[in-house]
Amino acid sequence: MKVYNTLSAHKEEFLPQGDEVKMYVCGITPYDHSHIGHGMSYIVFDVIRRYLQFRGYKVKYVQNVTDVDDKIINRANQLGISSSELAEKYARGYFKDMADLNIAPADIYPRATQEIAKIIEVIQGLVNKGHAYAAQGSVYFRVRSKDDYGKLAHRSLKSMMAGARIEAGEEKEHPMDFVLWKAAKPGEPSWPSPWGEGRPGWHIECSAMSLKYLGETLDIHGGGQDLIFPHHENEIAQSESFTGQKPFVKYWLHNGLLQLGEEKMSKSLGNLITIQEALEMYHADAIRIFVLSSHYRSPLTFADEALEAAESGAERLRQTAHGGYASGAKQAKIDIKTYRDRFTEAMDDDFGTPQALATLFDLAREINRADEAGYEAKEARRALTELAEVLGLTLKERELPPLDVEPLRELLSSINKWRQLAGLKEIPLKETPDDVAALMELITATRSALRDKEQWQYADKIRSRLEEIGVTLEDTPKGTVWRRKR
């Protein structure tokens, strides 16, 4: 397996330290709804994790929740609630978003506010080693104490200074020094520390948590490309300075960013579509196919046309996975291994999901072809479902609100008189069922009988009326099947 490592800027052979892959992905700051840019990132790392498991690795996956930060505090103050209340609310929303996108939960979701002791321990260690210094109740990391600072972003301290927008660094020794511990301002949530009341800076929690839950060296650390600098650069500086161990992370993986129209989708620009909004419009499988049809390191632009295309593709895979009218027939000769190998080969090369998906579509075509020829392709269907699952595709029908019974009852009573025409008995009003399945059974049976009598105009009327109600009919060799219109 090869993975692209941001640190080396090359693809490298993936060799984790042990059988259990230690994987850390930067989580969210819950002060607002998560948008589909977040969705993209977590879908990407979900697939990476699923694929590692598919390849036989155990994975320990940790994702932080930054539940204290300026934006949370400001927002909570605006709303007149506590910052922990606000953070909890949006963290819960985030977990629902993830579940709805079929993203498997992390093994641990540490919260910054629950890890203060470890955070203080790390800061204290950095101070003791001369990598950090206190000033006015805050503590800063001394970037000049780390000789390879900038190695992840591939920039030198000098080049960062040139043209960088740097504010006059009152308390800081060097403009690039960054805060580890922020002195409390009145009215802000704070914790006691050796430097006085305060709260953690943004970067330090990731160092503390990864150290606590995964150890001194992680196999994989992931996040969006926008986190490379300064966040991940600073994590490296903190962690390696604290432990004295290099590297902090063996493989740094970063996904490209989702764009909306001309610009990056981001909270600060306000041009965002929330995950729940996207899910109202599209099936989670469609969103995943949209994301996975381009390589994870490339930027991707959210466009309704592309999502619609993904929706149609998802529908085809779904139909294939659940199809199969030729049961009990001769087994189709489909070389499943070829498809598995193609899938694996694609994924082994830095998670080549576009080609992995292409393999799925090719397999689906061959299954349908076998179907068409009257062969049974159960094994191949199973393989399709299994490989789809590695990409986190459920291939399940979207859960729609239940059909209204009333329109179906009305339809049944209005076609009652046609039943005689079809050679069937009319159904007494009292015996009209009130559950969808039974109603549909009677309606389709009536229509089938009408078709047998070649009463096409009546049969077609039933079909178009059902379409209005939200039911699509398909007349297959094995009879009429119905499903919810999407």
Place this chain on the structure above:
RNA sequence: GGCGACGUAGCCAAGAGGAUAAGGCGGGGGUCUGCAAAACCCCUAUUCACCGGUUCGAAUCCGGUCGUCGCCUCCA
């Protein structure tokens, strides 16, 4: 200003020196069907932004031009 990525069919998007330039969507034609739907079959890039160069051979490597985007500041 510095660093980096990208420009492939109507749209989305793989491919990274050599065999017919994946796949999805859309469109056209056909098979099946009473008609549909679904599915299947065929067609839809003689060419990879443009200009030069290296090479027996370039969409792929090098240089330049144009264009788009990201990071350098909170961000997945």
